[in-house]
Amino acid sequence: MTSTPPVTGRPTAAPATPARPRPRGQGWLVTLGLMAAAPALLATGLRVLQPGSERLAKLASFIPYGLVFWLPALILLALAAIRAWRRGASGRAALGALSLACxxxxxxxxxWQAPAFIPDGRPATTDPVTVVSLNVAQAADPAATARALSGADVVVFAEAHRGWVDSLPERFRAEFRYLAPADGSGEEDDADTVVFSRHPIVSAEALPPSNFQQWSAVVRLPQLGPVRVVAVHPCNPYCRPGLWMQDAAQLRAWLAEHRGTMPMIVAGDFNAVDDHRTMQALYDDGFRSAADLVGAGFVRTWPANTRVPPMIGIDHVLVDDRLTASAFETFGVPGTDHLGVRAVIAGTTG
Incomplete structure (x- = not known):
């Protein structure tokens, strides 16, 4: 009887487990998620670092638009991470970490943004005062301007040269009999700030010289008593290098020096959005935006003379801690590239 020879050699290896295929469309989810995260990361960096250079300040003007991209980035990358974990696909840990970062x-x-949409709730303890600010860009329609400002108590104009001030209708000058400076502006072609009031202006003072001459007026308001109204227009980031930060620092120092004796309202074209370092410095000093106090949200005022709605908010009304705001709105006037801002202000104990 013939026996079967023993089987020799290496044992047969078990078949390898095939790698699980990557979910269909995963590459698109990751690519689109990373593309959305890029502007969001840039905007966050600008918001945290608050750069002082003019070039980066221009980018920082659009921080809110970049920040919103965190939401689509989170949705896309989180969806990609969930699909990767369910299938045990490679890269799932990295996708999970990216999702957490988003x-x-x-x-x-x-x-950062929610407080602008939530009313502050500080109680008003006096009758209200309406303060209006408008950059007239040396060309706003005088009659339309007068109509838009009817009913205000105090009006601040920026880029208002003497010729434009003189062109305002007689009915406006009759309603707002007091102004600072007393002659309406500087030289004929100077685009300075001007304060008009229907109530007596007790005193006026020119701020230190800058690209635009800025003015302060002490107004005797029946609702609040003496109030310092500062009409501002510091230089923009397109001025010569260093002047934007220099003007802002000079304005901040002047405001700090003149605070404490009476309530203060600072209004005008700040050439800065809320996220800029220059505005954050004023908020650190205790000023509050009237728009934020009422929860007006993302207010945009410039440019206002194109088919596209205004993109950024550089016109503000700020108040110190002795004042609050109960209403805020923007309005348009033909001939200027800015929207005006109107704030209803009162005294507070909050």
Whole structure:
């Protein structure tokens, strides 16, 4: 009987487990998620670092638009991470980490932006005062301007040369009999700030010289008593290098020196958005935006003379801690590239 020879050699290896295929469309989800995260990350960096250079300040003007991209970035990358974890696909840990980073960016965005949409709730303890600010760009229609400002108590104009001031209708000059400076502006072609009031102006003072001459007026308001109204228009980031920060620092120092004796309202074209370092410095000093106090949200005022709606908010009304705001709105006037801002202000104990 013939026996079967033993089998020799290496044992047969078990078949390898095939790698699980990547979910269909995963590459698109990741690519689009990273593309959305890029502007959000840039905007967050600008918001945290608050650069002082003019070039980066121009980019920082659009921080809110960049921050909103955290939401689509989070949705896309989180969806990609969930699909990767369910299938055990490679890269799932990295996608999970990216999703957490996007969630953190979105949380920071909400923390930064939400207060602008939530009313402060500080109680008004006096009758209200209406303060209006408008950059007339040396060319706003005088009659339309007068109509838009009817009913205001105090009016601040920026870029208002003497010729434009003289062109205002007689009915406006009759309603707002007091102004600072007393002659309406500087030289004929100077585009300075001007304060008009229907109530007596007790005193006026020119701020230190800058690209535009700025003025302060002490107005005796029946609702509040003496109030310092500062009409501002510091230089923009397109001025010569260094002047934007220099003007802002000079204005901040002047305001700090003149605070404490009476309530203060600072209104005009600040050439800065809320996220800029120059505005954040004023908020650190205790000033509050009338728009934020009423929860007006993302207010945009420039440019206002194109088919596209205004993109950024550089016109503001700020108040110190002795004042609050109960209403805020913007309005348009033909001939200028700015929207005007109107704030209803009162005294407070909050």
């Amino acid at each position: 969630a953190a960016g979105l949380a920071a965005t909400v923390a």
